[in-house]
Amino acid sequence: MAFTVLYLAAIVLVPLLTLPVKxxxxxxxxxxxxxxxxxxxxxxxxxxGASFVAALVNGGLGIIVAWxxxxxxxxxxxxxxxxxxxxxxxxxxxxxxxxxxLYAPTGWFGQYLAPYGVQAVxxxxxxxxxxxxxxxxFVVRTLQPVxxxxxxxxxxxxxxxxxDRIQLVFRVILPYLYPAWLIGFGMAFxxxxxxxxxxxFIAGNMPMKTEIAxxxxxxxxxxxxYTGAAAVAFVLLVLSFALLLVLNALQGWSAKRLGY
Amino acid sequence: xxxxxVSRPIxxxxxxxxxxxVGLIVVALAFLVVFxxxxxxxxxxxxLRNGWSAYVGAIESPESLAAIWLTVLVAALSVPANALFGxxxxxxxxxxxxxxxxxxxxxxxxxxxxxxxxxxxxxxxxxxxxxxxxxxxxxxxxxxxxxxPGIVLATIFVSFPFVARELIAVMxxxxxxxxxxxxxLGANGWxxxxxxxxxxxxxxxISGVILCTARAMGEFGAVSVVSGRIRGExxxxxxxxxxxYNEYAFQASFAVASLLALVAVFTLVxxxxxxxxxxPVVADEALAAELIES
Numbered sequence: 001m002a003f004t005v006l007y008l009a010a011i012v013l014v015p016l017l018t019l020p021v022k023x024x025x026x027x028x029x030x031x032x033x034x035x036x037x038x039x040x041x042x043x044x045x046x047x048x049g050a051s052f053v054a055a056l057v058n059g060g061l062g063i064i065v066a067w068x069x070x071x072x073x074x075x076x077x078x079x080x081x082x083x084x085x086x087x088x089x090x091x092x093x094x095x096x097x098x099x100x101x102l103y104a105p106t107g108w109f110g111q112y113l114a115p116y117g118v119q120a121v122x123x124x125x126x127x128x129x130x131x132x133x134x135x136x137x138f139v140v141r142t143l144q145p146v147x148x149x150x151x152x153x154x155x156x157x158x159x160x161x162x163x164d165r166i167q168l169v170f171r172v173i174l175p176y177l178y179p180a181w182l183i184g185f186g187m188a189f190x191x192x193x194x195x196x197x198x199x200x201f202i203a204g205n206m207p208m209k210t211e212i213a214x215x216x217x218x219x220x221x222x223x224x225x226y227t228g229a230a231a232v233a234f235v236l237l238v239l240s241f242a243l244l245l246v247l248n249a250l251q252g253w254s255a256k257r258l259g260y
Numbered sequence: 261x262x263x264x265x266v267s268r269p270i271x272x273x274x275x276x277x278x279x280x281x282v283g284l285i286v287v288a289l290a291f292l293v294v295f296x297x298x299x300x301x302x303x304x305x306x307x308l309r310n311g312w313s314a315y316v317g318a319i320e321s322p323e324s325l326a327a328i329w330l331t332v333l334v335a336a337l338s339v340p341a342n343a344l345f346g347x348x349x350x351x352x353x354x355x356x357x358x359x360x361x362x363x364x365x366x367x368x369x370x371x372x373x374x375x376x377x378x379x380x381x382x383x384x385x386x387x388x389x390x391x392x393x394x395x396x397x398x399x400x401x402x403x404x405x406x407x408x409p410g411i412v413l414a415t416i417f418v419s420f421p422f423v424a425r426e427l428i429a430v431m432x433x434x435x436x437x438x439x440x441x442x443x444x445l446g447a448n449g450w451x452x453x454x455x456x457x458x459x460x461x462x463x464x465x466i467s468g469v470i471l472c473t474a475r476a477m478g479e480f481g482a483v484s485v486v487s488g489r490i491r492g493e494x495x496x497x498x499x500x501x502x503x504x505y506n507e508y509a510f511q512a513s514f515a516v517a518s519l520l521a522l523v524a525v526f527t528l529v530x531x532x533x534x535x536x537x538x539x540p541v542v543a544d545e546a547l548a549a550e551l552i553e554s
Contacts, residue, residue, distance in 0.1 A: 001356065004349045004364070011416055012370055015382040018392065022385050061291045068288040072281055080289070082532050086296050089524035091478025092376075093498040094517040097505045098299045101306065101514075108302065109294075133295055165276060194375025196481035197498070201505065214377040218485060221381065226390055233378045244373045248366070 019237060022230035034231040039207050040216060044235070047213040050124055051192030054131030059185045062139025063177070069140070070147040084141065087134050092197025099130050100201040122204025127212065130198040135188030142184035146177055179254030183247060190243040194236065303521045306514035318512035319519065323492045327500035327516065333408070334496060335476040338415040342472050343465070346423025351457075354431040355439065365428070371420045379417045380485025383410055406488035411496065414482040419475040426468035430461050467534040474527040478520055 023031050034040065068074075069081050087095065103110045103120035113120055120126045150173065158172045196214040203210045211219075213236050220229035275281065308315050318324060352358075353365060371379065385391050387404035397404060404410045438460070442452045458465075480498040487494040491503050497520055504513035 001348075001352045001358075004345065004352045007345045007348075008364070008367055011413070011420060012367065015386055015417070016370070016374070018382050018385040019378070061288070064284055065288040065291065068285050071275065072285055074285055080292060082528055083292070083296055083300075085528055085531065086300060086524065089474050089478075089527040090300075091480060091498045091501075091517075091520045091524070093480040093501050094303065094478070094520050094524075095299070097501060097513060097517060098303055101510065102299060102302055108298065133299070136295060190373065194373075194378065196375065196377045196484075201502075214375050214481065217377050217381060221384065221485065224390075226385065226388075229381060230385065233375070233381050236375055237378055240373045240375065244369075 016237075019230055019234050022227060023234040025230075026227050030227065031231045031234075034228045035235050039211070040213075040232055042208045043211050043213045043216045043232075046124060046127070046210070047193055047236075048239075050127045050131055050212075051189050051195075054128050054135055054192050055185050055189040057128075057132050058135045058139050058188045059181065062136070062184060062188075063143060063181065066140045066143035066147055070144055084137050087136050092134065092195070093201075095133055095198040096130065096201035099126070099133060099198065103129065103202065121202050122206070122210060124210060126202040126204075127199050127210060130202050131192040131195060134195055134198050135192050138188040138191065139181065139184035142180050142187070143177060146180040150176065179250065179257050183250050183254060186243060186247045186250065190240060190247070193243070194240060300521065303514055303518050306510060307518040310511050314511060315515050315518075318509075318515035321512070323495070324500060324512075324516055326492045327495050327497045328519070330408075330411075330495070331477050331497040334411050334415050335473050337412045338419060338476050339469060339473050341416055342419055343423045343469055345420070346425075346427050346468060346472075347465070349424040350427035350431050350461075351453075353428055355436060368421050368424050368428075371417055374417075376418055376479065376481025377485055380414050380482035383413050383417070383482075383486050387413075405486055406490065406494060408494075410486035411483055411494065414486045415476050415479055418479050418482050419472045422472040422475065423465065423468035426464045426471070427461055430464040431457070434460050463534050463537050467531065470527055470530045470534075474523060477523055 065084070069077065069084075100121055102108050103113070103126060105111065105114045105119070105121075110120055118125070120129060154172060154176070155168060158168050163171070194214060196212075196218075199212055200215055203212060203215070205211050205215055213232060217229045217233050217236075220226075220232065276284070307318075319328075349364075349368060353361060384405055386393055387397060387410060388394055389398065389405070391405075402409075404413070438456050439452050442456045447455065477496075478498055479496075480502070483496055484499055484502070487496065487499060489495055489499050489503065491500070495503060497516055501513050501517045501520070504510075504516065
């Protein structure tokens, strides 16, 4: 008990406390001028925007993947199911260099995009691709148990009341999956906001254009601007915590809705 | 998160028309092929593209070996620490009632919500030259940042919740009755833990330790902030991969990366094995519940 609290405090709480303290060590004015700087604001916009789009892509395709894995049988289904967690297990730096080489103009994928004038690497598109990769398991893994628990009777009742398959999907099944979907979406979004390793290689890191917030923190650190780095990080931290709180509330709401 | 696995019976009866079914399977597989399978295969193709001897050569270079050794050392130091904490935390949370229990449970998950870069930054602020303890440390000639202790601390932080999470879930579900019975029969705390709790949570512990190890070996963001990325000295395997890649030594970079990819595969395989070990128990419980109901 005492060990638990002490360890938690020493490893997590005290180190995290340094962040707000350091951020405001040069006063509120300095903090504000740092985070409202156009370059910092641009990095926040890019980070949040790309994370949101990536979470949406995962949200849409994640439903299909989860549905297919639970409901249909096809050769290799178990292998596919086991591989869903790959983005959790693969170090982010490995994902980063792999995606960068694949989408480079001469890479396996990039060569088919280049003729259409689509440049994936060193662009917001590349950042989004990397974020889709690392966020892929969240929606699938939160939806799978819920789809597996989906009551067949529910579908039978709706069908016997005259609902066709399309009505059934949009008026019965999707509303039922919605809370779990939102949690998966939120987790993918939150993870993407703080992501660093898989993005730095493919982003190109041009200030104002393809520079994400995590990278900006490192840039400020290498320039010995410790207070500035802390300020940028503090905003990111507050954003993550806000998302964590929303997710916790969602989990409570979802549990109630599903009647646990 | 990782580790969630469901037994999923494929239900007969209501389903979509054949064409829709095939269509959905094709869309799902196409997405996974582009985003998971091809990238995974690509790592090994690139690593082996100059042949086997070049592959082995890249891994056997002194700097790569130093990176591998450092990575194993960091994992060997941080995983046991987190495993010990995980057991203590799960024990405290599931076996005792106290105020602030919910808060404690939430706090354990906190490192998952923190960006790895921020995780690295907070340790620089504590132990760096300009940090809170910076002056004291440099007076005593102790290096934490840009050295092994900093890397270990940052790694402990990012891999902190894995063991605790897995254990709390299982110990919550199994309840306290067995330990209480053991206590009534005169077992002391250690016997209770060794003979009753540990056998029950064995697979959850293994699963947590594997996930924790994978994360500890693969951490990049936090380590790149605290390590200073000194090649051959403070470069762990992921950092070494980055250094090689930025020097356009692509084949060597992917060779080292392929070792990390193998660790990832091992993790996934073990997760599947552990899930299969624990599933029959759950099935038995469900069966027992049904029998009782009827």
